[in-house]
Amino acid sequence: MWLKQEGFVFYSSVKLYDIVMESLITMFFRRSLNLEVLVINGQHMFPKVTTFLNAMPGITKLKTLQFKFQRFENYNNTNITELMNALTPELCPYLNQLKIKSYLPNDVNDALVNIIKSHKNLEKIELDSSSISRSIIVYNIPHFADESTVREFFHCGISDKIMLIKNDKNHKQTAYITFYQEKAAIIALQLTDSIIYDSQITIKSSAGIDYIKIFQAFSYIGNSLKELMLQYTDFSKISPDNIENISKCQNLVRFSCNNCQGMTLKHCTSLSKEKLNLKKTRNYRVKL
CATH class of the missing domain: 3.80.10.10 (Ribonuclease Inhibitor)
Structure with missing residues (x-):
C-alpha cells in the first residue's frame, strides 16, 4: 500500500x-x-x-x-x-x-x-x-519571487525539485530545494547571507x-x-x-x-x- x-x-x-x-x-x-x-x-x-x-x-x-x-x-x-x-x-x-x-x-x-x-x-x-545530502532549505525569500527566480539564483547546479512555502506573517517564503548532485548542494550552502532582490537569505542543510x-x-x-x-x-x-x-x-x-x-x-x-x-x-x- x-x-x-x-x-x-x-x-x-x-x-x-x-x-x-x-x-x-x-x-x-x-x-x-x-x-x-x-x-x-x-x-x-x-x-x-x-x-x-x-x-x-x-x-x-x-x-x-x-x-x-x-x-x-x-x-x-x-x-x-x-x-x-x-x-x-x-x-x-x-x-x-x-x-x-x-x-x-x-x-x-x-x-x-x-x-x-x-x-x-x-x-x-x-x-x-x-x-538529504542533496537538499537545502532557503529562508527569507521575498514573497513575490517565483520558482524561476530561485532556479536562476542557484546557478551552481540545476535543481531537481523546488517547493516554495509562503509565510503570511512576514510576507516571506521558504524554499525546499533538492539538487541532482550533492556537490551542487554544498556549493549552494556557501551562498547564505546573499541577497535576492532586497532580502538577505539564510541557507541551511536539511536535517x-x-x-x-x-x-x-x-x-x-x-x-x-x-x-x-x-x-x-x-x-x-x-x-x-x-x-x-x-x-x-x-x-x-x-x-x-x-x-x-x-x-x-x-x-x-x-x-x-x-x-x-x-x-x-x-x-x-x-x-x-
Whole structure:
C-alpha cells in the first residue's frame, strides 16, 4: 500500500481531502487480511492515527514499514509521530523490516528509535540519506519571487525539485530545494547571507536521519538484525563508539555501505571489536 501526497482532491480542500482519505483507507484496512508492506511517500495531510487503528485487521500483519518523504516544515508531523508511536509489538508483532529513505523530523526520529528498541524481531534495516545530502532549505525569500527566480539564483547546479512555502506573517517564503548532485548542494550552502532582490537569505542543510540515536538502539536487536544497508551516510558525524553497536549484532550476515563518506580507521576498528558472522559485505564508493 502506498500513501502519497499527490491526490485527486485539491490541497485547498483540506477538510474534503481528509474525509476522502480517511474513508478510502478505512475501507481498505477492513478488507486487508494480509497487508504486509506500508510505504509512506508524503507527510502532507497525513491521516490521523485512528484511521489506521480503528479498522481491523488493518496493519496487524504488517512486516515492512518504509518512509520516503522530504522536509516541509510548515506541515504538521503529529499524525506521523502518533502512528509510529502506535506501532507497538502488540499491534504489529510481525514487523521485521524498516526502510527509511528520506528526511525524518526530530520527533519521528525518536519514534523510530522506539520502534527499533521495542521490536525484537527486526531483521533488516535500510537507511538512505541520498536526498538529504542533496537538499537545502532557503529562508527569507521575498514573497513575490517565483520558482524561476530561485532556479536562476542557484546557478551552481540545476535543481531537481523546488517547493516554495509562503509565510503570511512576514510576507516571506521558504524554499525546499533538492539538487541532482550533492556537490551542487554544498556549493549552494556557501551562498547564505546573499541577497535576492532586497532580502538577505539564510541557507541551511536539511536535517536527516539521526544515525547516532539509531545506532545506539542496535544494542536492543543484537540477536535479530541480519541485514543493515547504509546509503550516503556521513561517518564523520558519527563517533566510532556509536559504530561499535553494529558489531554487537551477532547474527548480522549482510552489511552494505553505498556512497558513504568519512569512515576512518577508528570506525573500522570499532566495527571489528566483536566477532561478526558476515556472509556478504558491500562497500561501493565509500570515501574515507
